[in-house]
Amino acid sequence: MGRVSLQTKILALTLSLSFFIILLLTSYFTYMNGKQIADDRGRLALELSKSISFMPTIIEAFESENPSETIQPIVEKIRQKTGAEFIVVGNREGIRYSHPQVSEIGKKMVGGDSKRAIENGEYYISEARGSLGLSMRGKSPIFNDNGDIIGVVSVGFLVEDIERQIYKDVSKELVISLAALIASIIGSFLLAKSIRKDTLGLEPYEIVNLYKVKNAVLHSVQEGILSVDKNGTITSMNQRAKSLLGINGSVRHLKVDGLFPSNYLYDVLNSGEPQFDKEMTWKRKTIIVSCTPIFDEKSVSGVVAVFREKTEIEQMINKLSEMKTYSEELRAQTHEFTNKLYVLSGLLQLGEYKEAIEMIQGETSELKFQNQIVFEQIKDTKVQVILLGKLGKASEKKILFEIDPESYINKLPKHIRLSQLTLILGNIIDNAFEAVSATDKPLIKFFATDIGEDIIFEVIDNGKGIADEDMHSLFERGFTSKTGDNPRGYGLSNADSAVKELGGIIEVQNGKENTVFTVYLPKTVKGEGH
Incomplete structure (x- = not known):
């Protein structure tokens, strides 16, 4: 079975929709118009019957010997002016005093719908078949001066005339509907032609195939x-x-x-x-x-x-550089302990056993204390690796590197990666090493805790401090207060970027004796730091 063209689909759909809407609206307006005409005629009939029932001349005529002689001319004149089919005035027994056909005067009213007016004194609209046919009637009782019901007024419009008026209005609506249908046919044809031009003559399935191919190519490239x-x-x-x-x-x-x-x-x-x-x-x-x-x-x-x-390549280079740095730091630590072993060996060969024992006990005590904190209180392997490397580097540089005995952290959340910690802690501690390099008694203290919502790292050094004018530029990329041939000014900037990636902040306190860098890393990522 062949595919139906786009133009045919548009024509069929728009024409069907237009025909349905036009049919629905025409039916609705026909119904509402017919109902409106019938209601209007009913209300008119009732209002006329009320007006006639209140006329003093009509009421007084009931007391005369021949009421019809007075009533007939009056109501006939009103009937001709208002266009009513009939106006009948009758007494309590239903005997007519007026009628469009004079021969019907004196006869009993037909239809059987006057009882509510004569007996109960009600004003109402009814539909009944009389001597002239089926009609819409307005019924009103006639009261004398004493308030007694003495007769009834019936004003009617033939249902046949009402229907004729409805059909006449419907014919006008049908002409308008037909014109709207023709306009929709022309509009549908022009719309289909325009859409086909916009799609370069391609059918929908061809456009879909082209889109799928384009989408596949778009998402397959790196x-x-x-x-x-x-x-x-x-x-x-x-x-x-x-x-x-x-x-x-x-x-x-x-x-x-x-x-x-x-x-x-x-x-x-x-x-x-x-x-x-x-x-x-x-x-x-x-x-x-x-x-x-x-x-x-x-x-x-x-x-x-x-x-x-480009950032991914730069980050990879930074990570390789940091790994190289820590490799060198571990090498320095190995070199330091090798030197100590040579010294120990020399003492033993010279028979200086007491000094050898003191050296071993000193090294063991210091190593035991540091390792106890690193391995028993710092539960995260990533932080342990960084601290061990920095302890070796500090030992080689003759810098006292103390880990606060109150430090304690559990295993860090998975979103904090080793590369990020390397950039943060490595650069801040290296910055502290450089700050204390010219100090007589260089000292760096490290503290870590994960109590609360944040993981906190604190690095304190007793270096020369930071100049006040440099504080606002401390984390800007390329900024440095140091001199030399090697490129500088990227360490703290990289650390700050890594902290912000983790949604944390870095605080710097520049005191007279100490400089404190404090890093706050949220345990759950909530947004970028400021």
Whole structure:
């Protein structure tokens, strides 16, 4: 079975919908119009009957010998003016005193619907068949001056006349409905033709296939890809681009303004010239951007942007550098203990047993105390590795590195990685090593605790401190107060970036005798630190 074309589907759907709506509205308006006409005629009949029943002339005529002689001319004149089919005035026995057909005067009223007016004195609308046919009637009792019911007034409009009026109004509505149907046919044809032109003659299934292929290609590449139209509205974006730019959820039909720095895209939109390998920093990532314009027949209709992350490479280099540093620190620790073993060996060979024993006891006591804190109170392996490396480096540099005996932390949450801890603790402690390098009695103290909602690390040094004018620039990338040929000014910046990734903060207290760096890392990630 062949596929139904888009044009045929649109025509069939719009025509069916239009026909259904027109039919529904016509039926509804016909019903409401008919009901309105019937109600209006009923109310008119009732109001006329009331008015006639209150006329003094009509009431006084009942006391005359020939009431019909007075009543008939009056009501006939009213009937002709109002267009009522009949106006009948009768006495309590239902004998007519007036009628459009004079021959019916004096005869009993027909229909049997006057009882409520004559007996109960009610005013009401009824429908009954009389001598002239089925009619809509308004019934009103006639009271004399004493309040007694002396007769009844019946004003009627033939149902046949009401229906004729309804059919006349319906015919007008049908003409309007037919015109609307013809207009919908023409509009449907033009709409189908326009849509087919917009889709370049492609059928929906062909468009779907093209979209699936494009979507598969878009999400299979490793680079982030984003396309926008000439107004800067996003038309497509793959998952890699969302990940690089830190965007969640659907972004279709959103403006790029505010989602990320989009000046490169607008430059290409305005100039029509492509831009390649431009750097931008966004959410602590360095991203390489290349933008290519999309042209239509007249001008630039959009831009395709390709994103690649530079930060990942930099982070990998930093991690390798840190691992190399700790490898060297462990080597230094090994070298330090090798030297001590040589000294111990020399003492034993010279027979200086007492000094050898004192040296062993001293080393053992110091090592036992430090190891007891590191291995029994610091439960996290990552922190243990960093502290052991720094203890070895401190020993080699002849710096007293004390771990507060009150320190205690359990195993850290999984979201805190070794690479992040290396950047944070490694750079802060290294900064402390450099700060105390020119001090006579260099001392660094380390404290850690996980009591409460945060994990807290504190590093105290008795170095020269930090100049007041440098405090506000301490964590800026590239800033350093030191001199030398090697690149400096990245350690504390990297530490600050790692802390912010974990949603924490770093506090610095610059005292006269000590400088204190305190790191607060939340146990659960709640957002970026400030």
